[in-house]
Amino acid sequence: MDRQNLETVLMENRKFVPSDEFKKRAHISSLDEYFTRYRKSIDDPEKFWGSIAEELHWFKKWDRVLNEEDAPFFKWFENGKTNISYNCLDRHLETGVRNKAAIIWEGEPGEQRVLTYWDLAREVNKFANALRNLGIKHGDRIAIYLPMIPELAIAMLACARIGAIHTVIFAGFSAESIRDRVLDCDARMVITADGGWRRGNVLQLKNIVDEAIQECDCVKDVVVVKRAHGDPFPCHIKEGRDHWYHRIIDEVSAVCPPAEVDSEDLLFLLYTSGTTGKPKGIIHTTGGYMVFTYLTAKYVFDLRPEDVYWCTADIGWVTGHSYIVYGPLANGATCLMYEGTPNWPDKGRFWNIIEKYGVTVFYTAPTAIRTFMKWGERWPEKYDLSSLRLLGTVGEPINPEAWIWYNKIIGGENCPIVDTWWQTETGGIMITPLPGCMDTKPGSATYPFFGIDVTVLNESGEETEAGFLAIKKPWPGMLRGIYSDAKRYKETYWSKWPDVYFPGDGAKKDSDGYYWILGRVDDVVNVSGHRIGTAELESIFVEHETIAESAVIGIKHEVKGQALVAFVSLKEGVKASPELEGELKHWVVKKIGKFAIPERIIFAADLPKTRSGKIMRRLLRDVSEGRALGNITTLADAAVIDDLKAKYEEG
Ligand code: WT7
Secondary structure, X not given: OOHHHHHHOOOOOOOEOOOHHHHHHOOOOOHHHHHHHHHHHHHOHHHHHHHHHOOOOOOEOOOEEEEOOOOOOOEEEEOOEEOHHHHHOHHHOOOHHHHOEEEEEEOOOOOEEEEEHHHXXXXXXXXXXXXXXXXXXXXXXXXXXXXOOHHHHHHHHHHHHHOOEEEEOOOOEOHHHHHHHHHHHOOOEEEEEOOEEEOOEEEOHHHHHHHHHHHOOOOOEEEEEOOOOOOOOOOOOOOOOEEEHHHHOOOXXXXXXXXXEXXXXXXXXXXXXXXXXXXXXXXXXXXXXXXXXXXXXXXXXXXXXXXXXEEOOOOOOHHHHHHHHHHHHHOOOEEEEEOOOOOOOOOOHHHHHHHHHOOOEEEEOHHHHHHHHHHOOHHHHOOOOOOOOEEEEEOOOOOHHHHHHHHHXXXXXXXXXXEEEOOHHHOOOOEOOOXXXXXXXXXXXXXXXXXXXXXXXXXXXXXXXXXXXXXXXXXXXXXXXXXXXHHHHHHHHHOOOOOOEOOOEEEEEOOOOOEEEXXXXXOEEEEOOEEEEHHHHHHHHHHOOOEEEEEEEEEEEOOOEEEEEEEEEEOOOOXXXXXXXXXXXXXXXXXXXXXXXXXXXXXXXOOOEEOOOXXXXXXXXXXXXXXXXXXXXXXXXXXXXXXXXHHHHHO
């Protein structure tokens, strides 16, 4: 357990009580009701989840809600047949939801598009038929590299409709990252756009894809959405391989019968960083994920028919999968989707959008909130934010100061805040307040969601007040594995303690039973909500011809939550210089993407190691955070750390 995390967490004991008005209308309106239902969901999960699943459409009902025989390879809704696109679309077409906005979209330059459930269903059916025409079949993997435009949601739903497996790659990733992911899952197609808008510029996505797939023989077709229209850069269309999206959906039927897929058929892969090696393809399957995102979206965001719900995440991350696309649409909700950055054309863009569309539920990340704080209250104050009734956060622990600011300046002290803890691997929200029935404490994710059996354990698996977060029972939205690496799945998540899931976070439980998540306890760093494995970055550095060794650590950062610091030692004869530093940053952009550039790169003569050769990261963290050095008795060469410290303080 990372000592630092435990010591520095700020425990806020102030309680915030939801208003009577919110309480009265909430789906779950009293703590008693929560506890009663929670108890039932834990005592008889099959009954609980079975009855929730009944609210959705199944072509054939499951034989068994949960099969644990082959643990940790759990099966949910075994032998059930369903289709998540049917549940997100068709299911609503015979109700009043048919003509309701499913997606309200705003492009960064300011265009608007509204797709009703009917419109969205037509688009998805057409694109699904176009995919079939290109030979895409059930089980094929399709990589999606798109900006935040409606076609991104359409593409995912179209894949799901025909049983193809999507893997969305965040549009900030480099060509090499795309290549690695495409090769890992043997993707048959890439769906991209000519470009996407970001802070007034066009990201040239198609060109990046062209570079990425040069070495990918598995990719037979590339579909290109026209988004950047005639902006002055070339978008090369390779005859026979590349297809304009608008051409292939022209003149295809708007009726594509949904594939009746098995509950455990793969819905998507999403790559995320771990503590070792390359990013891993997290597997999510259909039935359980659908039921879990449906229920969590409904209760955590307390969705009502009239809500305009806005999650500011990019769909390239799991938050967007579960809480822009699948969860809200399964509930027939209206989702706002915005393409660009919050400071374009000025720092009031988000608040302008909230006012313009009357957003009622707003879900964002602590790092964004801290950025807004830095920009100042005058931006939100210019706009009428009174439509808001509920706020949420996700991605990292929220510091009480940011929580209080969010509550006051954005929420007008009149909106409950749901601080939702979960992960790519969990598929959906695991620990969270249910608004209306729970008092909140700034910085605490409060209680577990229905069916989630949480505890805090020490290294040897005994319950403790502060230690490692642990999940004792399977849940429907859980990952089913790591793509083509069953061993890594077992080792990473199920080997710390027998039959218990280990998420990699530290946690504390207070005397009210509230959970406080303290951040990662492994070598994963959370920079502005982007997960980066230090080992992954280290191996990228040593691939560079000038570098002998490297150690990357995460340090606290006022806005980003955490930032990366890289310590590198150079090969014989190589000299440290600002140019080399620039080149190394460029190297990281090429290998991963801009978001992974370290805050600082320190050129060190040597790295602090134990006598057995293990790098002592703890000392590097002490140096970087300006603390007195911890125990250095195991250090092989004490002079190394003094040299490092001097270098760090110089820069
Ligand atoms: C890690 C998962 C879940 C979607 C976004 C990130 C941290 C996430 C919280 C929270 C404290 C949080 C954890 C977790 N995290 N939400 N509310 N409070 N920490 O998904 O990239 O898979 O990262 O984000 O450390 O393990 P991810």
